[in-house]
Amino acid sequence: MHTEKTACILCSRVCGLTVDIEDGKFVKIKGDDEHPISKGYICQKAARLEHYQNHDDRLKHPLKRQADGSFTQVTWDQALSEIAEKLNTINKESGGDAFALVGGGGQGNHVGVLYGQQLLGAMGSRFVYSSLAQEKTPDFWVNGRLFGEQTCHTTEDIEHADYVLFIGCNPFQSHGIPNARDTLKAIKKDSNRTMVLVDPRKSETAKQADIHLQLRPGTDAFLLSAILAIIVREDLHDRDFLAKHCTGFEELKKELLTLPIEEYVHRADVPLEDVYRVARGFATAKTACVRIDLGLQQTLHCTLNAYLEKLLYLVTGNFGKKGGNNLHTYLIPLLGNTDERKTVKGKKLKLTAHHKMIPIAGLYPPNILPDEIEHGGIRAAWVDSSNPLMTAADTAAYERAFNKLDLLVVVDIALTETARLAHYVLPAASQFEKWEASGFTLEFPNNFFQLRKPLFEPHGESLPEPEIYTRLMVKMGLIPDRFPVLERIAKLEPKATGHQLFLASFAAALSLKKSWMRYGASILYRTLGRALPDKAAAAAIFFPLALEYAAKYREAVLRAGFEGNRFTLAASLFRAILSRNSGTIISEHEFEDVWTLIKNKDGLIHLHIDEMLADLKDLRVEAQPFTDHPFILMAGERRSYNANQIFRDPDWRKVDKDGAMRMHPSDAQTLNITHGERVICKSLIGQIEVTVEIDDSVRSGMVTLPHGYGMRFKNSDPIGPQLNILTSGDHCDPFTKTPYHKHVPVNIIKTNTALSRATA
Structure with a gap:
């Protein structure tokens, strides 16, 4: 047996690993204490990488x-x-x-x-x-307009922020931030720091947060613009920062001052007092930052969402500083x-x-x-x-x-x-x-x-x-x-x-x-x-x-x-x-270096984006989305034992072998569905059979399914939900064509009913 250094390959954090190898197999996997960023951190998924390296479906020949x-x-x-x-x-x-x-x-x-x-x-x-x-181009496009080039990309200094706003993400499971679970625990334990989660599901991160805004799926743009309107209306924006580093704020301010805050918050279906509390807390914190992920990036208004979430830290001056959001460099282009x-x-x-x-x-x-x-x-x-x-x-x-x-x-x-x-x-x-x-x-x-x-x-x-x-x-x-x-x-x-x-x-x-x-x-x-x-x-x-x-x-x-x-x-x-x-x-x-990474010729951040201000105006007259499908499916939930598609051997999962569909108890009761029952999840373009997990972490009227399932192993039938039988290429952002995977209208049908209809 010998020991080597390597890294995890399951998420963007690529945490350092120390691995013991014997007879061509991983026999022990642990965090690498010498890694300059992860410093010994590891999650349960990385510990099972032997299921990736050695499995029966490996190709041997062309x-x-x-x-x-x-x-x-x-x-x-x-x-x-x-x-x-x-x-x-x-x-x-x-x-x-x-x-x-x-x-x-x-x-x-x-x-x-x-x-x-x-x-x-x-x-x-x-x-x-x-x-x-498929995931990030709305973000890249907005970055290009704000900072001068689409290669400009922001990161968040969560480890040093006094106020952290997570939107559409669950870092407890999806990671995406340094040493996620340790970092979340440190924030939770510190009474001088605040953690807020904006997400339709009461996730593991939500359970650690000080405030959870459990909004209606697809209403992020309404909620974020309401928060910005409160900040501007109460004169909580950072005037000095905006004057020194930005252009175009006055046009944006005019639009935000006229937004119907209460109407938008009602649309999002979260407590108004909590929204005011978050707006004031974020704007007045010594340091604050925003972390977002696919829950915001693959839902309705995803390009506008990318603009609004960046405005949160730009309007409040939480950019180019320790504990804020910052641009960064790349070695690989x-x-x-x-x-x-x-x-x-x-x-x-x-x-x-x-x-x-x-x-x-x-x-x-x-x-x-x-x-x-x-x-x-x-x-x-x-x-x-x-x-x-x-x-x-x-x-x-x-x-x-x-x-x-x-x-x-x-x-x-x-x-x-x-x-x-x-x-x-x-x-x-x-x-x-x-x-x-x-x-x-x-x-x-x-x-x-x-x-x-x-x-x-x-x-x-x-x-x-x-x-x-x-x-x-x-x-x-x-x-x-x-x-x-x-x-x-x-x-x-x-x-x-x-x-x-x-x-x-x-x-x-x-x-x-x-x-x-x-x-x-x-x-x-x-x-x-x-x-x-x-x-x-x-x-x-x-x-x-x-x-x-x-x-x-x-x-x-x-x-x-x-x-x-x-x-x-x-x-x-x-x-x-x-x-x-x-x-x-x-x-x-040094934090001052952030300003050298901006590519606009004037060195300023350009807040006025015509297309985004037009989209912001359009929210006022947007009708509630109508569908004859009573449920909204959030496709691609992160869980304890799902990862990207490189894990094909189902034995790697300790729990949730079926990739169950989570449903609120009241919805299950209405449909007379029991825990563990098999049902049909049907969208506009297809249907799959899934196992129900009754779970009050989801809102009534929404269901969730995990990604990383539905593959064949050793010539088996598909194992778990094949999500993209349900998702349509046409159900997407009209500009970037980003799919609305987190807002898929579906019907839930008891299996025997669905089969009899299919036969007829």
């Missing part, structure tokens, strides 16, 4: 689908040769608009995406359909800036053919992909580390569309539901069988990064994504397999030079062969990568990223303890990333 739908094992050479030929043919016949990249990355799985994006250059496409665009008002390098943004949809942060929404395949000319899709048949809205629409593709390739560690439809399935090494890292290191003022070395040999013939994509680029005739001169320079150059000779040679090679510039990641992988210790070739891409980071944030990198000039500082940072198994602090900023 597979090719036959005419009858079955799969046959093929060699890597055959699979990649045939795929390359098909991609080149489709590109020649139909151009880049016929190709889409789906997924890429995932929790704790971001090295591969840096190589996979080369496919876009190879195909001349800009179409990336990402889970981030997760996002682009695709402002529809501007061109990118002189070119107009690439719109989708059917929906004419704009990209936001360089991403396109999965909601529209089935239509773009069926009506927009997409002929080939490459799915990486994603299972959209299970995770994107309208499973049936995805199944129809994917079956019409000329080429569907899936890269994954298991034969997922999406992979079952693919023409080729390429087995990827697991996250513990390759060099890996996470891009979700979004800390401020101190940011960190952890590069994780492989702990096991790849399963069967599976390969790390950098190797898969590099071989594919070679097969497509885009780059040679070897670069002898660059390889020799990389091996012979002393480390102390900061790789200056190699970088000069690399730049010269790209200038001579400009077509290679699109494939720099694979060229680095084949050259500098082969000179790195411990077979860390995939990590070569982090040297130019370290070079860029050290140049942008030199003073912050120096404060973190690194030394050197432009090249040697980056080399020092790169070496630390490679060698420090528990991760390392890569930058130490």
Whole structure:
């Protein structure tokens, strides 16, 4: 048995782990005390990662689908040769608009995406359909308007805030904040600190909160605008902050002063006195911050919600300070800036053919992909580390569309539901069988990064994504397999030079062969990568990223303890990333640095957004949503034993094996439904059978179902609810196409009644 350092891969926190390994298995998993952020923290989900690493559905070989739908094992050479030929043919016949990249990355799985994006250059496409665009693009779009670029992203300093406002999230289960349960406990114990939760469900976090505003589902915009109106009406906004750092407040103020506060609070169905208490408490706290998640981001008015929640900390001056909300830096460039008002390098943004949809942060929404395949000319899709048949809205629409593709390739560690439809399935090494890292290191003022070395040999013939994509680029005739001169320079150059000779040679090679510039990641992988210790070739891409980071944030990198000039500082940072198994602090900023991260030319925050003020006005005349479905389903609840789709083996769950539907006791009594009974949950587009859990944590008139279920294991029937049979791609934000997964109208029907109707 031996002990190694790694990280959890189940949520954005990527907490550090110390693992004991024996006979190719995890035998003990605990928190890593030396991790610079999590410092030994661990939750119960991470302790069961053996169920991810070793299970019966792991892929061992490349597979090719036959005419009858079955799969046959093929060699890597055959699979990649045939795929390359098909991609080149489709590109020649139909151009880049016929190709889409789906997924890429995932929790704790971001090295591969840096190589996979080369496919876009190879195909001349800009179409990336990402889970981030299913969840976060309203947030990215509003950030672009407020701060100047969609790459600007805020984080929250909950650990040091006196007043914490959680909206649409349950960090006790979903985490998303440092050492979530310990942090919540610390706030609860401190009588000088206040915790508020805004959520339709009485969650585990709600039980620790000082105030719980258990609003009616879908009314967040009414409640948040009422809170802002109270703050402005009572002159609790931070005049000095607004005058010094913002523009456009006066137009916003005029609108807020005329809002009908009592009417909006009544719409949200929460006590008026509690709303006043929260507005005054948040505005007058010494430090306050806001933490939001999908409960706010995937419900009605989600783009307006993104605007309003940011106004809470901006109007009160809780920005750019300890205990407030702040911008942060990135090592891995997760996002682009695709402002529809501007061109990118002189070119107009690439719109989708059917929906004419704009990209936001360089991403396109999965909601529209089935239509773009069926009506927009997409002929080939490459799915990486994603299972959209299970995770994107309208499973049936995805199944129809994917079956019409000329080429569907899936890269994954298991034969997922999406992979079952693919023409080729390429087995990827697991996250513990390759060099890996996470891009979700979004800390401020101190940011960190952890590069994780492989702990096991790849399963069967599976390969790390950098190797898969590099071989594919070679097969497509885009780059040679070897670069002898660059390889020799990389091996012979002393480390102390900061790789200056190699970088000069690399730049010269790209200038001579400009077509290679699109494939720099694979060229680095084949050259500098082969000179790195411990077979860390995939990590070569982090040297130019370290070079860029050290140049942008030199003073912050120096404060973190690194030394050197432009090249040697980056080399020092790169070496630390490679060698420090528990991760390392890569930058130490000061709170004043936040203002250097704003991208507006005037350095100010632009509060006046025409589209958002128009949406705010429209709330006044918006009728109550009408539906003949009496219940609102909140799809995708976080629970003790659900995670993302990488956990396929159902044995990992200690409780809630069925992924039960939670229903209020009064609703169950009205429908004569008992605890544990099987019922039909039916939406406008589909129905599934679920188990009922009677639970007073939900409001009457709403039900909840967890995500992360509905998968097959060892060729079984689906285990647990297949949520996206119920969700429609059309039920979404009209601008960003973000699905309203937290506000799905449904009927609940006793099973025998539903079956008799179906038979009739």
